[in-house]
Amino acid sequence: MARRQARRHGDGRWLPWLGLALLPLAVPPAAAPPGGCPSACYCVATPELEQCRYERLEEPPQELPAAVHNLSIVGSNLSVLRRAAFAARPLRQLRLLRLHHDNIQAIEDMALQGLPALRTLDLSHNPLLSVAAGAFGGAPLLRTLQLNQALLAAPLEEQLALALGNLSLRRLELAGNGLRALPAALLPAGLEELDLRNNSLQRLGAAELHSLEAPGLRKLRVSLGANPLRCDCALRPLLAWLRGAAAGRVPDARSLRCAGPPSLRGAVLLRLRPEALGCEGGEPGELETASYVFFGIVLALIGVVFLMVLYLNRRGIKRWLHNLREACRDQMEGYHYRYEQDADPRRASAAGPAGL
Ligand SMILES: *[C@@H]1O[C@H](CO)[C@@H](O)[C@H](O)[C@H]1NC(C)=O
Ligand SMILES: *[C@@H]1O[C@H](CO)[C@@H](O)[C@H](O)[C@H]1NC(C)=O
Ligand SMILES: *[C@@H]1O[C@H](CO)[C@@H](O)[C@H](O)[C@H]1NC(C)=O
Numbered sequence: 001m002a003r004r005q006a007r008r009h010g011d012g013r014w015l016p017w018l019g020l021a022l023l024p025l026a027v028p029p030a031a032a033p034p035g036g037c038p039s040a041c042y043c044v045a046t047p048e049l050e051q052c053r054y055e056r057l058e059e060p061p062q063e064l065p066a067a068v069h070n071l072s073i074v075g076s077n078l079s080v081l082r083r084a085a086f087a088a089r090p091l092r093q094l095r096l097l098r099l100h101h102d103n104i105q106a107i108e109d110m111a112l113q114g115l116p117a118l119r120t121l122d123l124s125h126n127p128l129l130s131v132a133a134g135a136f137g138g139a140p141l142l143r144t145l146q147l148n149q150a151l152l153a154a155p156l157e158e159q160l161a162l163a164l165g166n167l168s169l170r171r172l173e174l175a176g177n178g179l180r181a182l183p184a185a186l187l188p189a190g191l192e193e194l195d196l197r198n199n200s201l202q203r204l205g206a207a208e209l210h211s212l213e214a215p216g217l218r219k220l221r222v223s224l225g226a227n228p229l230r231c232d233c234a235l236r237p238l239l240a241w242l243r244g245a246a247a248g249r250v251p252d253a254r255s256l257r258c259a260g261p262p263s264l265r266g267a268v269l270l271r272l273r274p275e276a277l278g279c280e281g282g283e284p285g286e287l288e289t290a291s292y293v294f295f296g297i298v299l300a301l302i303g304v305v306f307l308m309v310l311y312l313n314r315r316g317i318k319r320w321l322h323n324l325r326e327a328c329r330d331q332m333e334g335y336h337y338r339y340e341q342d343a344d345p346r347r348a349s350a351a352g353p354a355g356l
């Protein structure tokens, strides 16, 4: 993201102006550090004019044309964005404020006072340590907040949750922040786009997915690329969500790939079959094992009962067997007898007179 913006700065409409200013130096674009300046610089744009100065600032610049629409300060050392830092000369037209790579560590209450039209604030690539609850209070129209690689220096979620609570943000960028879970507390109602690419998410669990279905977040689209997704049993809820209700809510869903386990590394998430997630050890697997065990116990019980019945009835059974054997023997003897009689006519004829 940052790189793309950097390139936009470098290759875009800024280039003719930069080229003129730097003709003698002939700085190759590849050498440009983040932000598109050959070194620390700040650029202002009014509808008529775009202008950069190569200067490393310690404070936001004080002397700016009132008609400034865009202001970008890159590679400076601003350290602390103080209360009313921009209020000495209010910039009523300012819509975009880009403060990239400026070593900003703290943002005080009402730091954006004097910027009533501000729509987009980019604080990416700063080692933020503290953000006051009213940090963005002076910018009621703020819609896009970019905090890519800005939350790596300290755990800031609680402070940010307070600071963002009153805003009507539409787009929030949190790429490259090492996040391990959905920062649900940071999502103001009405948010429409959330960039979570290049974090440390292994999955989104059922509870996290549920929080994305809150009434204020139904329109939210979440980018999840470049996270170390772990394709094991615990990924099932996310996979089901991606395939079902969330179709379209994760713009980069088709490009998501497994980062682990090793056997599935690189596999396309949406092409995984449910069996591939290997759920033996997981919850559903346990359920299956349990039902097998139950089935086995029932079978064993039936067997034991059967044996008991046999045992308790052993006399009766013996008697019954005995009777059966007797009956059989009688029958067989009868047959035998008749057979012998029928088989030997001489004996039969001989027996006749003998019987007589
Ligand atoms: C300010 O920046 C935005 C976004 O980069 C751009 O669309 C717009 O044209 C810029 N405005 C001016 C006056 O340069
Ligand atoms: C940035 O500014 C602070 C004080 O504002 C200073 O202590 C620090 O050394 C500066 N850092 C650099 C790299 O110039
Ligand atoms: C949030 O807004 C309410 C009223 O809209 C206000 O009373 C409160 O001070 C605001 N909080 C912050 C941190 O700006």
Ligand SMILES: *[C@@H]1O[C@H](CO)[C@@H](O)[C@H](O)[C@H]1NC(C)=O
Residues within 6 Å of the ligand: 001, 149, 175, 176, 177, 178, 198
């Ligand atoms: C991803 O984020 C890390 C910091 O979390 C950063 O060092 C790395 O450059 C980022 N990668 C990309 C491609 O932006």
